[in-house]
Amino acid sequence: MEAISRPVLRRLSHHVIDLIAAGEVIERPAAALKELVENAIDAGATRLTVALTAGGTQRIEVVDNGCGMSPDDLLLAVERHCTSKLTDDTLVHIRTLGFRGEALPSIGASARLALTSRMAGSETAWCLRVDGGVVTPPVPASGPQGTRVVVEDLFFATPARRKFLKSARVESGHAEAVMRRLALAAPHCAMRLLLDDRVALDLPVQSVLARTQAILGETDALIAIDESRQGMRLTGYIGGPACTRATTASQFMLVNDRPVSDPMLKTAVRVAYRSVIDPGRQPVLALQLEVPMERLDVNVHPAKTELRFADETDVRGLVIGSLQRALGQGAGAGGHRIALRAPARARIFYPPPETRSAPSTPASPPSDRIQSGFSERDEAFAPAARRLDQTPQTAAPPSAEEERKHYPLGAPVAQVLETYIISVAEDGDLVLVDQHAAHERLTHEKLLSQRHEGHIRVQRLLLPEVMDLPVHQAETLLHHTEALARLGLEIEAFGGGSVLLRTMPDLLAGGDPKALLRDLAEELSEDPDLGPRDTTAFDRRLDAAIARMACHGSIRAGRRMNLDEMSALLRQMEQTPRAATCSHGRPTWLKLSRSELERLFGRIR
Incomplete structure (x- = not known):
């Protein structure tokens, strides 16, 4: 029987220990940036400038006006588990952002690190360097009070980690997100972020x-x-x-x-x-x-x-x-608050007789019980209503009795909460329709159909819309310019984090283009490294973008509709695939049969 060789225990070198620890603390450039900015805030900085090149993989520079460090402090700062931020050994009263004493040694183990620092009242600054874990003692240097940290060639000592980094654009996006979180934590500190010499963030001291x-x-x-x-x-x-x-x-x-x-x-x-x-x-x-x-x-x-x-x-x-x-x-x-509509105060709106032909007009309810809501046309609704694409008719519209007889969703009779359509089917069943969810599905299917035909009909905006976004989100949109153009959205850069929108899909006329661009930017930023070459995944993301567009271009809850508009919506629902749910999977309509209504009222058990 062959003897089993026994593995030999050995003590790892300090360099290997540092590389292992670096992998836990510094997983990408944004993680290194986070640690450096936290150190600056902990040092009492009131002004902070950060500059990244190639998403931080080539260079990260953080300059602060904090308390600075002496030559002895610099030597301790790059030694693992050395920190000035713990006042006792209980790990309870931690008032600083950092406290583990791992960040600078981890960065120095996997990159080229230069620390230049000067304390208040000191005659000179001192500079210390660490290249792949090898420390060069401090030497006199020039520099103002505070600390300047430069990190170059991140992960040159750990090439396996470097292979897993994303594109410079994606890594810049992660870095900007880190800066925004830390900016909220320190409004007393002015912060400026440069990404490849472009200003991504410039915040003064603020409330x-x-x-x-x-x-x-x-x-x-x-x-x-x-x-x-x-x-x-x-x-x-x-x-x-x-x-x-x-x-x-x-x-x-x-x-x-x-x-x-x-x-x-x-x-x-x-x-x-x-x-x-x-x-x-x-x-x-x-x-x-x-x-x-x-x-x-x-x-x-x-x-x-x-x-x-x-x-x-x-x-x-x-x-x-x-x-x-x-x-x-x-x-x-007090304050800027949203007034929530209370269901207990809901009113049912019956359109007045003049909105339909005489045979299809429902009996007017007693005025002391129901208030009519259609004495005047709601013009704000018109753009969305016109997008229902009603079929031109030479004869009078069908009566309520005809609609109940020939159409599964029946004839509309009223609108509740300016959101739900009440309809009666041929067999007397009660049908409730969510107008926004239903029209969202109709718009979504039309957009998909036009996309599959290879051409989404567009409308050029009289005045192009300018949208200000975080720089990484703007870059994500611009990265997908061609794909968005195929969806009817023609965009171009407008400087910094601004994007100019020139066209909108015709089906979305009257929608809010700024809200649409913001949502699309977030949608695409969820997986920002995707490109047209990643066919399946990218198509899924575009489908999600189309669903988002449909939501923005649909009739909103809270819009009053007349009977013709309600009827057109129901008729198109009956002819549209997947119309039972909206683009997000919520039901668009519900039906209550006679037996279900009688059971609700206790007539049957």
């Missing part, structure tokens, strides 16, 4: 509200939050139900001034908004949670973005309760 508005891109649709519970406090700003995005990219959460990505907090936000926004949409918010340090563990992961709460239930209750109370307040409660 919390001004910094939040700058990062979220919202100026007057935010609701202030300030609530406390059992020693915890939740502050910040949230968008109302009408202020949503396609992804969670505009959700920022801080815990004790630390940017975090915590699953429990994300779930709490989702629960709080669940009843007031459409499925698939994401709220916009920037929240700060203050928790007593003894009830929080931040030493969970080297990236320091994950937490453990001693009282998860209390934290969840504070977040859900605070957000729901804020979302439930009316416009008169």
Whole structure:
């Protein structure tokens, strides 16, 4: 029997240990940038300039006006597990963003690192270099008070990690996202971000509200939050139900001034908004949670973005309760708030007789019970209504009796909550239709049909729309210029993070082009490295973009419709594939049979 060789234990070299640790802390350029900016904020910086070349893979430079370091400090700073940020050994009272003492040694182990720093009152600055883990002692240098960190050739010492990096555009996007999160955590610090010599972010010292508005891109649709519970406090700003995005990219959460990505907090936000926004949409918010340090563990992961709460239930209750109370307040409660429509005050609108031919006019209900809502045409509805493409008729429109007899969705009789159409089928069944969901499906199918035919009909805008976006989102849109043009959206660069829109699909006439571009940018940024060559995955992303376009181009909830418009919508639903659900999978119509109605009223069991 062949003897089994016994593996030999050996002690790893310090260099290998550093490379292994570097892989945990510095997974991409944005992670290195995060650590360097956190160090600058912890050093008391009030002004910060960051410059990246090729997404940070070639060069990262961070310059701050913080307290600076002495030559001895520089030597300790690049030695693993050396830090000035822990005042005791309990790992409880951590008031700084960094504390593990791993970032600079990790960067120095896998890149070429240069630290130049000068303390207040010092006659000179000092410069220390680390190349692939090899330290060159500090030498005198020129420089103002503060610290300048230059990282070059990231991962040259770990080429396997470099192979997994994305394109420079994608890595720049991750870096910009990191800077936006940290900018919210430090409104007292002016921040400037340059990506390949192009200004992506330029923020002065600001109030919390001004910094939040700058990062979220919202100026007057935010609701202030300030609530406390059992020693915890939740502050910040949230968008109302009408202020949503396609992804969670505009959700920022801080815990004790630390940017975090915590699953429990994300779930709490989702629960709080669940009843007031459409499925698939994401709220916009920037929240700060203050928790007593003894009830929080931040030493969970080297990236320091994950937490453990001693009282998860209390934290969840504070977040859900605070957000729901804020979302439930009316416009008169102060601040910029959304007034929620109360179902108890809903009115049913019967179109007046003049909107239909005499044979199809429903009997007018008593005026003391039902209020007519169509004495005047709602002109704001006209563009979307015209897109129903009603078939020209030489004869009078079909009567309600004819519609009930020949069409599965029956004849419309009224509109409820300015959102739902009530219809009666031939057999007397009651049909309820969600006008927005239904028209969204119709628009979606027409866009798909035109795309498959190879030509989406477009409408050139009289005045091109200019949309300001985060630079990485603008670059993502411009990266897909040809694909978007095939969808009827002709865009071009307009400087910085601005994009110019020249055309819209004809089916989306009257929609909000800025909201559409913002959602498309977030949709495509979810997987920003995709290109037309990745045929299957890219087609899926374009299909999602078309669904998003259909949503923006559809009749909205809250629009009053006359009977002709309701009827045209029902007739097209009957002729359209997949019309039972909207583009997001929600039902477009429901039917209640006579037996189901009688069961609801207790007539049968």
